[in-house]
Amino acid sequence: MQQIVRILTDVEDELSGVPNDPAAWLDGRLYPPKADAKREVPGRPDLERYRSRDHNTFVRANGAIRIEVVGTREVVFDKPGASGVRVFENED
Amino acid sequence: MNRIEELRERLRGRVPGVQAELDPPANPTAPWFLDVRLGKNAVVVEWRPVLGFGVSSRRGGPYGDDSPDEFFPQLDGAFERVVELLTQGKRTAPPARLDLKAMRERKFVTQEELAALVGVKQGTISKLERRGAEEVGIGVLRSVARALGGELEVSVRFAERSVAVVLNSERPDAQEPPSVRGWK
Numbered sequence: 001m002q003q004i005v006r007i008l009t010d011v012e013d014e015l016s017g018v019p020n021d022p023a024a025w026l027d028g029r030l031y032p033p034k035a036d037a038k039r040e041v042p043g044r045p046d047l048e049r050y051r052s053r054d055h056n057t058f059v060r061a062n063g064a065i066r067i068e069v070v071g072t073r074e075v076v077f078d079k080p081g082a083s084g085v086r087v088f089e090n091e092d
Numbered sequence: 093m094n095r096i097e098e099l100r101e102r103l104r105g106r107v108p109g110v111q112a113e114l115d116p117p118a119n120p121t122a123p124w125f126l127d128v129r130l131g132k133n134a135v136v137v138e139w140r141p142v143l144g145f146g147v148s149s150r151r152g153g154p155y156g157d158d159s160p161d162e163f164f165p166q167l168d169g170a171f172e173r174v175v176e177l178l179t180q181g182k183r184t185a186p187p188a189r190l191d192l193k194a195m196r197e198r199k200f201v202t203q204e205e206l207a208a209l210v211g212v213k214q215g216t217i218s219k220l221e222r223r224g225a226e227e228v229g230i231g232v233l234r235s236v237a238r239a240l241g242g243e244l245e246v247s248v249r250f251a252e253r254s255v256a257v258v259l260n261s262e263r264p265d266a267q268e269p270p271s272v273r274g275w276k
Contacts, residue, residue, distance in 0.1 A: 036122035039115065051115055051125055053136055053148060053158050070127065071134060071150060 007065075033057050047087065058087045095167050096124045096139035102171050103128060107178055123200070130178040137174060140200050145170035149183045161186050163197045192236065193221040199240055209239035230259070 033050030041047040046061040055076070058066040062081030066088070069076060080086045093101070100112045107130060115125040126137040127150075134150035138160055146160025147170055161184035164170040176182060190198070196206055196217075203221075207214040216228055217236070225233045230246070237244040246257040 036117060036119060038118045038122075040118055051117070052155075053125070053138060053146075053160070054150075055155055067155065070136070071129075076155065 060087050062091070094120075094124075094141070096126050096137065096145075099137065099139075099145070099167055099171055099174075100126055102167075103174060103178075106171075106175055110178060128174060128178065133178050133181050135174050135177050135184075137170065138200075143197065143200050143202065146198070146200065147173055147177070147184060149177060159186070159198055160184075160200075163194065165197070191221070195240055196221070201240070206236065206239060210235045234259070 033052065037050040037052060039049040039051055041049050048059050050057040050059070054070055056068045056070055060081055062083050062085060064081035064085060064087045065077065065079045066075060066086065067077040068074065078086060083091065085091050097114065100114055103110050103112050109130060111129045113127045115127065117124060121141055124139045126139070128135045128137065136148050136150055138146040144163060144165040145167070146163055148161040162173065164173065177184065196203070203217045204214050207217045210232065212232060216232065220228045220232065220236065234244040246259060247254045248257060
């Protein structure tokens with residue numbers, strides 16, 4: 001989760017033109033998923049899901065991140081974790 | 093059964109063939125989602141226990157865009173609108189004009205939260221929503237607009253056209269009064 005916070009913060013710092021101020025979370029800048037959006041993933045204690053209106057953000061304990069569109073499950077972002085393994089790949 | 097579970101059951105009772113999938117949060121006091129589909133028509137409902145229901149046609153918005161198109165404080169209003177969207181194939185759209193209360197509700201922000209963002213008391217927000225901007229001044233109104241993710245614009249409508257008013261904070265030289273000569 002710390003990783004997605006850092007990535008999104010870096011991207012928004014570079015491109016949004018809006019100062020990083022999480023307290024003003026309605027300022028038009030994209031902020032990482034809020035803690036209250038968290039969902040359990042059954043059978044996957046190593047995985048957390050964060051739901052927004054149109055997206056599910058999966059964050060794995062190894063640092064892997066995957067963002068899917070709700071409904072279609074279209075993958076819009078998929079990054080492996082430190083071990084090189086993605087969110088839905090097996091750790092061997 | 094909470095309010096969004098009740099909404100799901102009422103939809104199942106009213107709309108034959110509807111698919112309604114609840115997406116509960118880990119913390120039950122956090123926002124819930126209900127994904128509803130009938131054929132090609134899809135609607136997403138967000139429910140926040142203290143605030144109410146956000147309703148949007150499914151459209152695949154950009155990442156992090158969470159404001160619902162329409163807001164209903166009560167279950168009955170949300171239910172009837174979702175039925176209409178599903179059975180008549182209508183689409184939601186963000187409204188072009190809103191009063192401040194509706195604007196705040198669409199952002200799922202309480203008066204207390206907005207007051208904290210702006211740095212005023214909750215009573216000031218309440219007064220702004222009940223009596224209008226004249227009661228609190230343009231500075232507070234500008235801060236509220238920014239806290240809600242926008243920017244305040246003021247315009248004067250003449251017979252032939254509208255002209256944007258340059259506010260003090262937008263002027264390159266705050267000591268120089270803006271000229272209105274030439275405008276009728």
